[in-house]
Amino acid sequence: MVPAQAGRGPGDAVMSAQLEQQQAPPNATEMMRIAVGLTLTCLAAAIVLGFFFYLTEPAKVRNIQAREQAMIQTLLALTPAARIHEVRRYLHWKGQTLEVLYLTPRALVRVDEAGNPLDTREVPAEVAAEKSPDHKDAWVRQSAGAGENANFNYAGRFFIGEQDGAVAGYVVEGSTPGYKTWIRYFLAIDARFGVQGLEVIEHEEDPGLGAEITQRYFKNQYAGRRFEQIDAIEVIKDPLPNDWRKRLEQLGDMDLDSWVRENRAEIDAHPQIHAITGSTISSVAVTNGVKRSLRNFRKRMRIVEAYL
Amino acid sequence: MTKAPPPVSTMIMRGIFEENPVFRLALSLCPAVAVTTSVKNGLMLGVAVFVVQVLSSVSASALKGIINPKIRIPIFTIIIAIWVTVMDMTLAAYFPVTYQQVGLYVKLIVAFAIIISRMELFSMKHNIVPSFWDGFGMGLGFLVAMVLAGAFRELLGSGSLFGFEIVAFKPLLLVILPAGGFFTIGLIMVLYNWVDLRLGHKLPEEKVGGGCHH
Amino acid sequence: MSIAGIEGLWSIEPSVVALLVSGVIGAALISNFVFTKYLGLCVFFGVSRKRETAIGMGVTFGVVGVLSGTLSWLLHHSALEPLKLDFLQIIAFIGIVACLVQGTDLVLKKIAPALHKKFGIYLMLITTNCVILAIPLLNATAGASFVEAVSLSLGACLGFALALFLMSCAREKVDMAPVPRLFRGLPIAFIIAGLFALSFLGFSGLKVM
Numbered sequence: 001m002v003p004a005q006a007g008r009g010p011g012d013a014v015m016s017a018q019l020e021q022q023q024a025p026p027n028a029t030e031m032m033r034i035a036v037g038l039t040l041t042c043l044a045a046a047i048v049l050g051f052f053f054y055l056t057e058p059a060k061v062r063n064i065q066a067r068e069q070a071m072i073q074t075l076l077a078l079t080p081a082a083r084i085h086e087v088r089r090y091l092h093w094k095g096q097t098l099e100v101l102y103l104t105p106r107a108l109v110r111v112d113e114a115g116n117p118l119d120t121r122e123v124p125a126e127v128a129a130e131k132s133p134d135h136k137d138a139w140v141r142q143s144a145g146a147g148e149n150a151n152f153n154y155a156g157r158f159f160i161g162e163q164d165g166a167v168a169g170y171v172v173e174g175s176t177p178g179y180k181t182w183i184r185y186f187l188a189i190d191a192r193f194g195v196q197g198l199e200v201i202e203h204e205e206d207p208g209l210g211a212e213i214t215q216r217y218f219k220n221q222y223a224g225r226r227f228e229q230i231d232a233i234e235v236i237k238d239p240l241p242n243d244w245r246k247r248l249e250q251l252g253d254m255d256l257d258s259w260v261r262e263n264r265a266e267i268d269a270h271p272q273i274h275a276i277t278g279s280t281i282s283s284v285a286v287t288n289g290v291k292r293s294l295r296n297f298r299k300r301m302r303i304v305e306a307y308l
Numbered sequence: 309m310t311k312a313p314p315p316v317s318t319m320i321m322r323g324i325f326e327e328n329p330v331f332r333l334a335l336s337l338c339p340a341v342a343v344t345t346s347v348k349n350g351l352m353l354g355v356a357v358f359v360v361q362v363l364s365s366v367s368a369s370a371l372k373g374i375i376n377p378k379i380r381i382p383i384f385t386i387i388i389a390i391w392v393t394v395m396d397m398t399l400a401a402y403f404p405v406t407y408q409q410v411g412l413y414v415k416l417i418v419a420f421a422i423i424i425s426r427m428e429l430f431s432m433k434h435n436i437v438p439s440f441w442d443g444f445g446m447g448l449g450f451l452v453a454m455v456l457a458g459a460f461r462e463l464l465g466s467g468s469l470f471g472f473e474i475v476a477f478k479p480l481l482l483v484i485l486p487a488g489g490f491f492t493i494g495l496i497m498v499l500y501n502w503v504d505l506r507l508g509h510k511l512p513e514e515k516v517g518g519g520c521h522h
Numbered sequence: 523m524s525i526a527g528i529e530g531l532w533s534i535e536p537s538v539v540a541l542l543v544s545g546v547i548g549a550a551l552i553s554n555f556v557f558t559k560y561l562g563l564c565v566f567f568g569v570s571r572k573r574e575t576a577i578g579m580g581v582t583f584g585v586v587g588v589l590s591g592t593l594s595w596l597l598h599h600s601a602l603e604p605l606k607l608d609f610l611q612i613i614a615f616i617g618i619v620a621c622l623v624q625g626t627d628l629v630l631k632k633i634a635p636a637l638h639k640k641f642g643i644y645l646m647l648i649t650t651n652c653v654i655l656a657i658p659l660l661n662a663t664a665g666a667s668f669v670e671a672v673s674l675s676l677g678a679c680l681g682f683a684l685a686l687f688l689m690s691c692a693r694e695k696v697d698m699a700p701v702p703r704l705f706r707g708l709p710i711a712f713i714i715a716g717l718f719a720l721s722f723l724g725f726s727g728l729k730v731m
Binding site: 030033034037038041042045048049052053056057059060063064067202204206207208209278 | 345346376378379382383386389390393394397398400401402404405408409465466479481484485
C-alpha cells in the first residue's frame with residue numbers, strides 16, 4: 001500500500017511527465033531520436049493492428065451474415081435447406097435526374113424515378129455468388145458508369161426466401177429514427193403483402209423502456225395483419241389487455257400460420273398497436289417504419305418482380 | 309531501481325477494496341454508469357478492461373528499458389490503443405450481439421485514466437510478474453465493480469439476472485434510467501464508506517489529498 | 523438526411539444553419555453527453571468542485587474538442603474511409619487529440635503565458651476525458667457529413683461545459699451543507715448528478731427538426 005500515491009488523480013501522471021519536459025528541453029539529436037522512436041512505434045502499431053484485422057475480419061463478416069440468415073429463416077419459417085436471395089437497391093443522381101438500380105440474382109435493372117425500366121444487364125455468375133456486399137456494390141457502381149465522385153449510393157435491400165422452388169416470403173431490411181439512434185429491423189412479408197413478423201436487429205433504446213420493442217408482446221402486434229390493416233394502423237396509449245398480451249407471447253413458440261388461424265378474431269379485434277408504457281416515441285417510430293417499409297416494398301416489388 | 313513489490317494477495321485485494329478503480333479512485337466511471345443496465349453488459353466490458361489492463365501493464369513493464377522517459381505518455385497511449393483495438397475487433401467478430409450494446413464504450417477504454425496511471429505508477433518501476441499481478445488486481449477490481457453495479461441495477465430495474473426472471477414484482481424503471489446509474493454508484497460508494505467506518509479506517513474524503521482532486 | 527416520401531421519392535435538404543442548430547441542441551441538451559450518454563465522468567467529477575475550475579475546464583475543452591472533432595472528421599473522410607483503414611480509427615483519433623493538446627500547450631505558452639498559467643493544467647486532463655474520443659468515433663460510425671460532425675462537436679462541448687458549470691454550482695453549495703458523514707465527497711456528488719440526469723430527461727423527446 002503506497003498511501004502517497006493512492007490519492008493521485010488521473011492527470012497527475014501526465015502532469016509530472018509534462019513538468020520533466022519543461023525542466024530539460026530536449027536537444028536536436030534527442031529530438032531526432034524521439035521523432036524516429038515515435039514513428040517506429042506508430043508503424044509497429046499499424047502492422048500489429050493490420051495483422052489482427054486480417055485475422056478477425058472474415059470471422060466478423062461471416063458471423064454477421066450467419067446471424068442474418070438465421071433471422072430470415074426464423075421469420076419465414078424456412079428449413080436450413082431453403083435458399084435465400086438478396087436484392088439490393090441503389091440511387092444514382094445524374095445532375096437533377098434520379099435513377100434507381102436494383103441488383104437481383106439474375107439482372108441489374110435500371111429504372112427512372114417513376115419506376116419505368118430503362119435497361120437491364122445480365123449479372124455474371126461470380127458476382128451473383130459473391131458473399132461480400134462491398135464487391136457487389138463495386139460491380140454495380142462500375143456497371144452504372146458511376147465514377148468515384150458520382151452521387152451514387154446503396155439504398156437498402158430485401159431478401160427472398162425460396163423453399164422447395166416456391167417463394168415462401170420476403171424479408172425487408174429497414175431502419176427508422178428511434179428515441180436515441182436508428183432502429184434497424186427485418187420485416188417479413190408474404191406474397192400478398194401482409195406482414196408475417198418483425199425482428200429488431202439493432203437499436204440503442206433504453207433498457208426497460210424503448211428496448212422493449214424487441215419483446216414478443218410488442219413486435220408480434222404486427223404479425224398476421226393484411227396490407228390494408230397495417231396501412232391504417234395507429235399507435236394508442238391504452239395499456240395492453242392481459243389476455244391479448246398472453247396470446248402475443250405465444251407466437252414464436254408456435255408457427256405463424258397456426259397462431260394466425262387460432263387468433264384471427266383477436267387480431268382483427270385489436271386493430272391498433274398498443275404503445276410500450278413510457279416509450280411512445282419508440283413505439284411510434286417502429287410503427288411508422290413498418291408502414292413505410294411495407295408501402296415502399298409493395299411499390300418496388302411491382303418494378304422488380306419481372307426480373308427475379 | 310525496482311522496489312520490492314507487495315505480495316500478490318495484497319495487490320489483488322487492493323484492486324477490489326481500498327483502491328477500487330470505480331468506487332474508490334473514481335477513475336473510469338463512464339462505463340460504470342453507462343453499461344451496467346444488465347449484468348451481461350457489465351461483465352463483458354469488465355472482461356475487456358481487465359484484459360486490456362493486464363496486457364498494457366505487462367507491455368509497459370517489458371518495454372520500460374527502451375521507452376524514452378520523455379515520450380512515455382504517448383507511447384503508453386499507443387500501447388493501450390493497440391490492445392483496445394485488438395479487443396474491439398475480437399468482440400465485434402465473436403460476440404456481435406452484446407458488442408452492439410457496449411461497442412462505443414469498448415473503444416473508449418483508450419481514454420481510461422486507470423490504465424495509464426497504473427502503467428505510470430507501477431509498471432515503470434517493477435518487473436513483468438509483479439506488473440502482471442498489479443494489472444490483474446486493478447482489472448479485477450473494475451470487473452467486480454461492473455458486475456456488482458450491473459447485478460444491482462438489473463435486479464431492481466428489470467427483475468432479472470443474466471436475463472432470467474428472478475423476482476415477480478413490478479420493476480423500478482428509475483434504476484435503469486441514466487439517473488439510476490448515478491444513484492447506484494453513489495450508493496455503492498456509501499456502502500464502501502460504511503464498511504470502512506466499521507473496520508475503523510478513515511474515510512478517503514477525510515484523508516489529506518485523498519479522493520480525486522486535481 | 524433525406525426523407526423517403528410515401529408517394530415517390532423526394533428529399534428535403536435542410537439548410538446548413540438549421541442542421542447546425544439542431545445538431546448542437548441535440549448534442550448539448552436532448553442527449554447531453556454527461557447526463558444521458560454518461561461520458562467524461564472522471565473529469566466531470568474531478569474538476570467540478572469549484573466554479574472557477576469548472577469554467578476553465580469547460581472553455582479549454584470546448585476549444586480542443588471542436589478542433590479535434592473537425593480534424594478527425596477530415597482525416598477519417600480523406601484517408602481512413604477511402605483506404606479501408608477503419609481499424610486504425612482508435613489510434614488515429616487518439617493521436618490527433620494528443621498532438622492537439624501538445625500543440626495547444628506550446629502555442630499558448632509562446633503567445634499567452636498568462637492564459638497558459640490559467641488553462642495549461644486542464645489541457646493535460648483532456649486526454650483522459652472520453653468525450654474527446656467519443657465525438658470522432660460517433661461521427662465515424664454515423665457517417666456524418668462535415669456540418670453534422672462540426673455540430674456534434676460543438677454541441678457535445680457546450681453540453682459538457684454546461685454540465686460542469688451546473689455541477690460546480692451545486693457542489694459549492696453542498697460543501698457548506700451538513701451532509702451525512704457517509705455521503706461526503708463523491709457519493710453525494712453522484713446523487714446530485716443523478717438528480718440532474720432526471721431533470722435532463724425533460725428534454726428527451728424534444729424534436730428540433
